Each structure stands twice: as structure tokens, then as C-alpha cells.
Amino acid sequence: MAAAPIEELVRLLAKLPGLGPRSARRAALALLRRPDTLLAPLLAALEVCARNVRRCSVCGNLDTTDPCAICADPDRDPDLVLVVEQVEDLWAMERAGAFRGRYHVLGGTLSALDAVGPEELGVERLLRRVAERPRIEVVLALSATVAGQTTAHYLAERLKPTGARITRLGYGLPVGGELNYLDEGTLAAALAGRRPVG
């Protein structure tokens, strides 16, 4: 049995996604074995984050400023808003570096069973943003899961009266993917979303 503070550390680490009790114990030991090079810097980083990181009141992104750096960037197109489920989806889109508009981060998907409704997803906030800009396009970039698609359907329904242009990401052949390894659903979607060549 480890000392109580170590047990507490393990207990908290085990709450992190991807860590179970065993990997939490390993992580705790790794920290304790490197007090100067790992534990102290981590502590400092956690403190800085706890003090400074907040949710952007415009888009729901996490940043040290409010509005976040993306919302405050004058070079990013305010007439193009990409709706994602989670901050990690925003990060993925930013890594791709192909998008020059702004975001709305829902923070989840609609689920009456889990008491996640439009209020929790900041839908009114999104509608107000859209109403302010008559030429805006909203791109629904939600997961192709049932929950993602239900939420996308809902958002499209709510956005329709604003007159905004509503689009969604395309489904289809992954870049570098081989046709004969695709599942039937993706293949059918790729066929439906075919493009003229040249």
C-alpha cells in the first residue's frame, strides 16, 4: 500500500481518459521518480492552465483569451463557421490547416437520455451569430454516427429559417485509401458524392 497522498494521486490520474488503475499507478511512479524534470514542470503547467484557460464565449473553444485566438483573428473569415462536436475535432481541423473560417464547438451531441439538450450545446449562441451575418455559411462537421447525424439534422432544421447557407462535410474515399477496402456505407456515400472531372 502506498502512502495516502500517492494513492490520491493515482486515484485522480485513473480518472483521465485512456488511463486505468494500473496505468495510473505507472504514471504516478514516473512522476515521482522525476520530481525535478517531470513532476514540478507538470505542476506548473497545470497551475497555469487552471488559472488561465477558459471557454471562449463566442465559439466554445478552449484558450487563455476570451474571445479565443481564432475568433479574434481578423484574417479568419467570419462568414464561414464550422460546427464541431468537441475541441479535439477543432484541433484536428486546425492540424489539417485547410480551414480559414471560424468555429462553433458544441461540446457534445443531443441526447435526451443524458440530459444534453440545445442549451448545453450553445445552439442559441450559434443562431445569434448566424443571424448577425447575412452572407454566412455554416458547415456541419459532425461525426457520421447516429448521435452526430441526429444533431446535424437538428441544427440544419434550426438554421434553415435564418437563410444561411448550410453545408456538411463530404463522405467518401479517404485520401490514400484503396477502394476495395472501403465498407459498403462509405462506398455508397462516395458514389453519391461523385464529382465531375476536369
Next chain:
Amino acid sequence: MGQALPEIRPAPVAALAVERLRLRDLRNWARLDLAVPAGPVVLVGPNGAGKTNLLEALSLLAPGRGLRRAAPSELDRRPDGGPWAVAARLAGRHGVFEMAVGREPGAERRTVLLDGRPLKDRGRRAELVAMLWSTPAQDRLFQEGPAERRRFLDRLTLTLDPDHAAQVATYERLLRDRAVLLRDGRRDPAWLAALEARIAAVGVAVAAARRQLVAALTEAGAAEPGPMPGVRLALEGEVERWLEDEPAARVEERLAAALAASRELDAVSGGAAHGPHRSDLLVRDAASGEPAAACSTGRQKALLVGLLLTHARLRGALLGELPILLLDEVTAHMDVRRRAALARALEELGAQAWLSGTDRGLFAALDGRATFLEIDNGTIVGDERPSHAAR
């Protein structure tokens, strides 16, 4: 998705078979390590000996909660055993593999291992381990409400379409989500419309998969009537009727519209007035045309087993592999003629079959061909193998 069933392949038909079975702390079994010979296996012993428990252990290798639909902790050996585990070496069209299932220590969850590695994909498991079972609980299948028959049909569908179970679960979750919204008086029309559109899409896929199976079973039963009595099947339901004369996309729209129109009613009932969760499987005796519910108990059992065998044959024809059959107390209501027909049908089919019963005499028709395991108090006390069986 429950789309087209795979085309019939003339490949040689393999029979999925358990070659070795090991148990630990499951129900009244403390330990078991059994090398399983070819041919039918008959479990004989008094009530409470552990015959059904052994069949249940086998059924846990397939996706789902097994043939008693037990929660993981219910399966632990009382009073001091557990957590339980079942491990088997199986051979089939995917070659030889090890499947192990057990309860996670300290959790109401099961872990599944394929060749020693965690397997989370239920579809993959359904593809690897296909089992059909008949239990005394099904003796009232034709008398009971339609929910049991739908579940029965969905299990059959699953052995052909591994994604079917996930589709049904999604469909039920969406219905519950809608019921919560309606119950709480949240008449957010956009949210309800979004849910109803998904319910319609998934619901029509579920209905279409069931419909395809019923058609294929009807055809297979008519094409090759076996020694067991044949059945005539029909799916009775609104969505199925719509699918008769309209394309699926149009039926989806129609179902979504019907759900939108029944919100008031559904808010009161707590359910949903439209959708494939209201359909029923109608079974008739092919020879007499009589509804199965009106047949004698013995005839009903024979119809049910006949249906299972037809389905097993269909899976063999479609996927090149026969499922494992678990037939618990199957001969209980059968007379000597039907028991002989069953033995003949099993031999013609060639699937691995596990049967159980209290009296060895009930399986006289399998003498010399089957392995007889005498079971008492969670142990094998007698093991009599046919002379040709390799150990």
C-alpha cells in the same frame, strides 16, 4: 447495415465446432476441461445437474447475454466462486481460434478475448461465433407476445448480418430518447424531427433485414424440406407492408411523418405508435396451414426446431458455415417418431449439435453416433463416445 444478404456461394460448407471447452466458476461448474469429439454431444443427467449451465456457457461465446439472458454477476458460482470464465477452441470457416469470455473482477462487465487479445467488436464476434439455440423458455414462443418473437427473429438475423444487433440497439436507444423528450413535455419540434428521421432510417433498415431473412427462410424451407415439419413465415407490421410496394427511402419518409403525427399519443403512452418494434413474426405449420400457436405442444417444438435447422442450413448456403446448435431439453415434448426425425435431420445437416435431457432413452436414435456425457452436480461423471470418434 441490414442491406442485401451476401450472394449464395457454392463454396464447401464448414461446420463451426467447439473442439475444446474450458470453464471456471460458472453456475454450478467449478472447473471443466473437455476435449469435444466430432458428432452430436448429448448431456444427460437429473434436474439441476448442470446440463443447461453447460449449454449456457457455450452460448456466452456468441455475442449477447447467453441463452438465459443473465447479467454477468448472476453467472458466478455460488456461494464462493468467481469471477466466471469460459474459454473454447473453435474451428470453422475462419480457421482455428480461441475465444474466451469472462466477468471482469469487481465489475458487472464481461471481457472477451480472441486468441488472447481483447475483442471489442461485437460484429466481428458475431461473424466468428454463430450459435442458434432452443430452450424450454421458448416453448411458449408462439403463445407469448410479439416481443419475444421479434427477439428470436433478431437473433436469427444476427447470425447472417453481424451488424443487425447494433442496428436494433441503436433503434431502441433512439426510441427511448424520443420517449424522454415527449415525457418531459419538451416539444422541441426540430429535436423531435431529427430523432424521428434517424428512427425512420434505422427502423426501416431493421425491418428490411428481418424481411429479407423471412423471405430467405421461406424459400430455403420450401426448396429442401427436411425430416422435421416445415413452417410458413410472415412478418406482420405496418412498415413491412409499406416495404412491399414502396422503395426504402419513401418508407423512411412515411415512417418519420407517421411518428411526427403520433407525438401527442406517444407522450401519453410512453411508447411509439409506429415502427418495426410493433411488428410480429407469424408462424404457420406449412403442411396444415394452421397457426403455430394452435398446434400441439410437441408439434410447436418440432416446428421451432425445424425452423432453427432451416436457418442453420441457410447460413451454411449463404456464408459457407453452419452455426453451432444448442438444443436444451429439446426432446421433452417429442414422441418417438419426432425424436427419430430430429436425429435424422441433425445427421443430414452436419452442424455441431449439443443436446440435453434428463433421460438417456430420449436420445436412443443417436446411439452409436453421439457422445453421451453424464452430468451430475456440475461434473462429468460418465463419458461415452462413439467408437469412431477421435479423442
